[in-house]
Amino acid sequence: xxxxxxxxxxxxxxxxxxxxxxxxxxxxxxxxxxxxxxxxxxxxxxxxxxxxxxxxxxxxxxxxxxxxxxxxxxxxxxxxxxxxxxxxxxxxxxxxxxxxxxxxxxxxxxxxxxxxxxxxxxxxxxxxxxxxxxxxxxxxxxxxxxxxxxxxxxxxxxxxxxxxxxxxxxxxxxxxxxxxxxxxxxxxxxxxxxxxxxxxxxxxxxxxxxxxxxxxxxxxxxxxxxxxxxxxxxxxxxxxxxxxxxxxxxxxxxxxxxxxxxxxxxxxxxxxxxxxxxxxxxxxxxxxxxxxxxxxxxxxxxxxxxxxxxxxxxxxxxxxxxxxxxxxxxxxxxxxxxxxxxxxxxxxxxxxxxxxxxxxxxxxxxxxxxxxxxxxxxxxxxxxxxxxxxxxxxxxxxxxxxxxxxxxxxxxxxxxxxxxxxxxxxxxxxxxxxxxxxxxxxxxxxxxxxxxxxxxxxxxxxxxxxxxxxxxxxxxxxxxxxxxxxxxxxxxxxxxxxxxxxxxxxxxxxxxxxxxxxxxxxxxxxxxxxxxxxxxxxxxxxxxxxxxxxxxxxxxxxxxxxxxxxxxxxxxxxxxxxxxxxxxxxxxxxxxxxxxxxxxxxxxx
Amino acid sequence: xxxxxxxxxxxxxxxxxxxxxxxxxxxxxxxxxxxxxxxxxxxxxxxxxxxxxxxxxxxxxxxxxxxxxxxxxxxxxxxxxxxxxxxxxxxxxxxxxxxxxxxxxxxxxxxxxxxxxxxxxxxxxxxxxxxxxxxxxxxxxxxxxxxxxxxxxxxxxxxxxxxxxxxxxxxxxxxxxxxxxxxxxxxxxxxxxxxxxxxxxxxxxxxx
Numbered sequence: 144x145x146x147x148x149x150x151x152x153x154x155x156x157x158x159x160x161x162x163x164x165x166x167x168x169x170x171x172x173x174x175x176x177x178x179x180x181x182x183x184x185x186x187x188x189x190x191x192x193x194x195x196x197x198x199x200x201x202x203x204x205x206x207x208x209x210x211x212x213x214x215x216x217x218x219x220x221x222x223x224x225x226x227x228x229x230x231x232x233x234x235x236x237x238x239x240x241x242x243x244x245x246x247x248x249x250x251x252x253x254x255x256x257x258x259x260x261x262x263x264x265x266x267x268x269x270x271x272x273x274x275x276x277x278x279x280x281x282x283x284x285x286x287x288x289x290x291x292x293x294x295x296x297x298x299x300x301x302x303x304x305x306x307x308x309x310x311x312x313x314x315x316x317x318x319x320x321x322x323x324x325x326x327x328x329x330x331x332x333x334x335x336x337x338x339x340x341x342x343x344x345x346x347x348x349x350x351x352x353x354x355x356x357x358x359x360x361x362x363x364x365x366x367x368x369x370x371x372x373x374x375x376x377x378x379x380x381x382x383x384x385x386x387x388x389x390x391x392x393x394x395x396x397x398x399x400x401x402x403x404x405x406x407x408x409x410x411x412x413x414x415x416x417x418x419x420x421x422x423x424x425x426x427x428x429x430x431x432x433x434x435x436x437x438x439x440x441x442x443x444x445x446x447x448x449x450x451x452x453x454x455x456x457x458x459x460x461x462x463x464x465x466x467x468x469x470x471x472x473x474x475x476x477x478x479x480x481x482x483x484x485x486x487x488x489x490x491x492x493x494x495x496x497x498x499x500x501x502x503x504x505x506x507x508x509x510x511x512x513x514x515x516x517x518x519x520x521x522x523x524x525x526x527x528x529x530x531x532x533x534x535x536x537x538x539x540x541x542x543x544x545x546x547x548x549x550x551x552x553x554x555x556x557x558x559x560x561x562x563x564x565x566x567x568x569x570x571x572x573x574x575x576x577x578x579x580x581x582x583x584x585x586x587x588x589x590x591x592x593x594x595x596x597x598x599x600x601x602x603x604x605x606x607x608x609x610x611x612x613x614x615x616x617x618x619x620x621x622x623x624x625x626x627x628x629x630x631x632x633x634x635x636x637x638x639x640x641x642x643x644x645x646x647x648x649x650x651x652x653x654x655x656x657x658x659x660x661x662x663x664x665x666x667x668x669x670x671x672x673x674x675x676x677x678x679x680x681x682x683x684x685x686x687x688x689x690x691x692x693x694x695x696x697x698x699x700x701x702x703x704x705x706x707x708x709x710x711x712x713x714x715x716x717x718x719x720x721x722x723x724x725x726x727x728x729x730x731x732x733x734x735x736x737x738x739x740x741x742x743x744x745x746x747x748x
Numbered sequence: 749x750x751x752x753x754x755x756x757x758x759x760x761x762x763x764x765x766x767x768x769x770x771x772x773x774x775x776x777x778x779x780x781x782x783x784x785x786x787x788x789x790x791x792x793x794x795x796x797x798x799x800x801x802x803x804x805x806x807x808x809x810x811x812x813x814x815x816x817x818x819x820x821x822x823x824x825x826x827x828x829x830x831x832x833x834x835x836x837x838x839x840x841x842x843x844x845x846x847x848x849x850x851x852x853x854x855x856x857x858x859x860x861x862x863x864x865x866x867x868x869x870x871x872x873x874x875x876x877x878x879x880x881x882x883x884x885x886x887x888x889x890x891x892x893x894x895x896x897x898x899x900x901x902x903x904x905x906x907x908x909x910x911x912x913x914x915x916x917x918x919x920x921x922x923x924x925x926x927x928x929x930x931x932x933x934x935x936x937x938x939x940x941x942x943x944x945x946x947x948x949x950x951x952x953x954x955x956x
Binding site (some may be wrong): 227229284367373580581586598712 | 819831892939
């Protein structure tokens with residue numbers, strides 16, 4: 144293999160800082176009011192809220208610190224790399240759960256060949272130093288493409304920026320269709336926090352008045368480009384909307400954050416935005432919180448379990464395994480907040496076994512690990528919009544997210560085949576790489592000029608369908624397999640079932656119908672779902688509820704079984720609709736922290 | 749901790765191990781097997797159009813492939829073609845990192861292409877005239893969506909590699925596509941109908 148200096152990011156600063164912090168922060172080095180596990184959207188927001196309120200926070204991150212100025216390669220051209228952004232063999236550290244799709248020990252498997260994209264989204268040259276290596280972090284059971292990032296900021300360093308709110312259709316879903324249960328809280332409980340998140344972090348979007356995706360406090364929106372306007376006009380008579388994407392990106396700038404600038408329309412946000420216009424937890428939340436003097440960040444801190452104290456309905460702290468030295472340390476604090484990501488939070492709780500909590504902390508109900516949900520994805524449609532065929536290229540992709548077709552099923556009508564719904568995200572025009580070149584046949588000057596001709600006309604969409612939260616879709620601890628640090632791994636028992644598959648069929652039919660309405664040429668429809676987990680929108684497994692016999696946390700994301708343990712990530716979510724998850728994690732974490740702050744003020748933790 | 753079955757040369761495991769214990773890339777790069785010399789040579793070739801230092805392809809194979817890729821995406825009055833975009837250098841590099849089976853398929857394809865040229869024109873493919881190359885490409889591209897013969901399969905393979913390498917090259921992105929993004933802009937413009945005008949780019953009219 145040939146060395147590729149364009150791949151060699153200089154991590155010296157980040158690694159030195161990580162080692163210095165890990166060496167100096169020990170259980171005896173200070174006292175903290177609260178321990179926060181994780182530094183992504185959940186842990187970042189939890190730590191920020193508490194530190195800004197003067198609460199002394201110890202933030203534990205399993206990975207290293209990040210040097211955002213060096214590691215976010217926002218504007219790198221493909222030809223700057225000799226392999227044109229492909230990774231050489233051995234440099235692809237994880238390939239996003241590919242090991243759970245390969246026959247063990249990791250031979251070839253038709254499921255992998257069918258799903259090439261499993262390896263592409265989060266395992267690219269820009270994220271490869273952040274996402275975990277599956278060989279160190281395996282899973283067992285049914286295939287699940289579980290993307291994890293162990294680095295300061297977690298997956299927010301490369302998240303998709305879709306900033307959509309849950310609305311009444313999610314919080315009261317069961318009341319509408321009779322499936323499962325409602326959330327114990329309503330949209331009105333969370334709305335003020337969505338508004339605050341929009342204001343603190345910046346959210347770009349347009350006010351539309353659609354109840355399926357409530358409006359927010361928006362900054363300057365992006366716009367539709369030419370092919371998208373044509374598509375919007377074509378589907379309007381069907382009663383369907385096509386609106387500018389809502390992005391967790393500040394287009395007008397935010398107050399009180401010296402690390403962030405407003406969006407400059409370069410459209411490379413998923414590599415990390417080097418001017419910090421896109422929300423990434425480090426610059427948006429963690430650096431300001433650390434500047435307050437109330438937050439200590441300890442990297443390389445893999446939390447294996449929550450320690451139960453006396454009495455046994457209280458946690459005393461967490462057990463940390465140092466990722467490098469493997470030293471085991473017990474950090475103590477009056478309050479523990481888990482924000483490791485829904486599935487890792489649940490894994491920590493399942494592994495927190497004691498005589499008082501033999502099935503794991505928070506599992507007296509027996510439902511810890513159950514009701515795993517996310518989005519079924521992979522249904523895609525594309526074509527070429529006649530108005531742009533043969534025109535000169537324009538700047539079409541300088542936006543934070545693509546436009547969006549909000550959910551249109553089961554809102555006022557009732558679909559005969561399935562409950563709940565789906566939405567599409569997608570757009571078109573002149574992107575850097577012309578997908579059309581891989582679709583057109585022929586060769587020579589005719590082929591080359593055909594690519595040019597169709598290049599500006601491309602439009603494509605991908606669907607996001609709600610996976611019903613079912614008790615039988617669950618994770619447990621594998622009794623035998625452990626990760627590289629000796630912690631039991633998750634065993635998945637999760638498949639798409641009848642409702643999802645019928646919904647997927649309707650998704651494919653409806654996007655085809657809309658492309659036909661837009662008179663698109665050469666329509667292509669992908670009808671095969673991507674593997675479970677590909678959405679990276681996992682929610683549930685420690686659901687909230689008022690009944691301790693049927694839920695893990697109360698309505699403030701506090702464990703029924705341990706009054707000083709809170710969950711800041713999406714594990715308590717009951718159901719998630721079609722919306723991307725991050726913005727709801729941020730709003731819910733803020734709400735939970737407001738509740739905790741009240742308890743701290745009252746001396747009642 | 750499971751390890752991928754025997755697929756990596758030992759130096760890669762060493763690198764992975766160093767990374768796992770948190771050693772910096774700087775440390776790794778200092779090791780002799782990661783010398784930057786090869787990369788510098790590559791960059792020099794790209795910049796100067798010098799003869800490439802081939803890794804897998806023989807000079808003959810290189811010449812054959814260069815004629816093929818330039819016939820797939822030729823120079824026209826808008827932009828240079830695949831030859832000037834150094835597409836074959838890129839293919840050579842990827843083949844040097846591919847498994848043996850794939851490399852042999854490419855070698856087989858190139859040999860078959862030459863055999864076809866010899867049988868039809870008694871000349872190696874790399875020395876055919878433009879009309880003769882076109883005659884062969886017409887034949888082997890007939891069933892592009894469902895290739896039937898080894899040569900037809902090879903055409904599809906070579907075209908895919910050519911397309912990716914060309915449209916990710918400086919020439920492909922800037923001169924051919926005239927891609928306009930990845931720059932700092934004050935505000936995204938979009939279709940002008942959004943701003944209440946008739947659009948000069950697509951011809952759509954503003955709808956009041």
